[in-house]
Amino acid sequence: MKNTRISLFLVLPAIIISFAFFLLPIVQLFKVSVVEGNGISYWNILTQPMYLKSLLSTVGLSTFVTFVSLVIATITGLFLTRYEFWGKQVLIAMLSFPLAFPGVVIGFFVIMLAGRQGLFAQIGLALVGERWMFAYSMAGLFLGYLYFSIPRVVLTVMGAAEKLDQNLIEAGRSLGASRWQIFCDVTVPTLRPGLISSGSICFATSMGAFGTAFTLATNINVLPMTIYTEFTLNANFAMAAALSLILGLVTWVCLGIAKRQGAASVGMGG
Known part of the structure; x- marks a missing residue:
């Protein structure tokens, strides 16, 4: 007792x-x-193009950010784990640097890179006499989300790769397996739980990130901005509440699936 x-x-x-x-x-x-909302807010989300497009755009963008982050971070994490070179610790510190910045600051970084006075605009002006800009679009938001998503996955991959059994890799090589076969049959199964976990976090973060979207919100229609607009500008509290719950539900389902898949991967690996 x-x-x-x-x-x-x-x-x-x-x-x-x-x-x-x-x-x-x-x-x-x-x-x-x-x-x-008289019970029709959720129906409006599925039938009115503005809300449905916002939902689909957010899910699509978050999925694409997660996929690209996993690909880039897996390659980078494995390289940093397997090889020693001068300046490695500095590079790792720089890769983790974006985690220290809030979304608004990252949005400013994207503007400095791809805004009207940004680096790409100056290069385009010098080469073809036309400013290259994409900061205030889904491409700019994708770049911003990618900037703070990659470090999360890189650090996770490095932690998982350090536990990789080198004896299995050597055994595969001795049996004549190619590098690709070793990667698919040995490396990926070992990294899978960490990739699923970090990928789900990337997806959830991209779904709900507001600061970066708010900074770049000119031609961007994603759920956090739609919720903000409905709540503050339109005073449509019912729709803002419904959209918030839908956003939370999609994220919660993703995290739940990732948790189950991660647990299954650990079980199979054990």
Whole structure:
């Protein structure tokens, strides 16, 4: 009985925080979306092109950012783990540097690179007399999301790659397996749990990131900006609440699937 009381006392703060910052807001959002929206807010999301396009664009962008981040970060992480060279620690520190910046600052970085006065604009002006700009578009937002997504995956891949059993790789080589076969049959299964975990975090972060989208929001229609517009400019609280719940639901489903797949990968590997 004493141990039960101690356990309850230890878990009580987590219960209070979950109730105050998760359950109550979710219930209130659902109430606003149904009661004030007369129950049609969710139907409008699926039938009105503006809201449906915002939802699909956000999911598509987040998926593409996650895929590209996994590809680039896997190659980079494996290289940094396997090879030693001068300046390696400095390079690793630079790769993790974006994690220190908020989304608004990253948005400014994209503007400095691909805005009207950015580097690409100056190069295009010098070469063809025309400014090359894409900062205030989905391409600019993709670049910003990629900037803060890659470090998360690189660090995860490096941690997983350090646990890679080199004996398995040597055994594969001795049996005549090619580098591609070793990568697919040995390296990828070892990295899969970490890739699934970091990929799900990239997806979730891209789905809900607001600061970068707000900084670049000229011709960008993604859910965080749509929610902000409905809430602050249109005072459409029911639609803002419904969109918020849809965004949370999609992200929650992604994280749940990733968790199950990651657990399955660990089980198969064990």
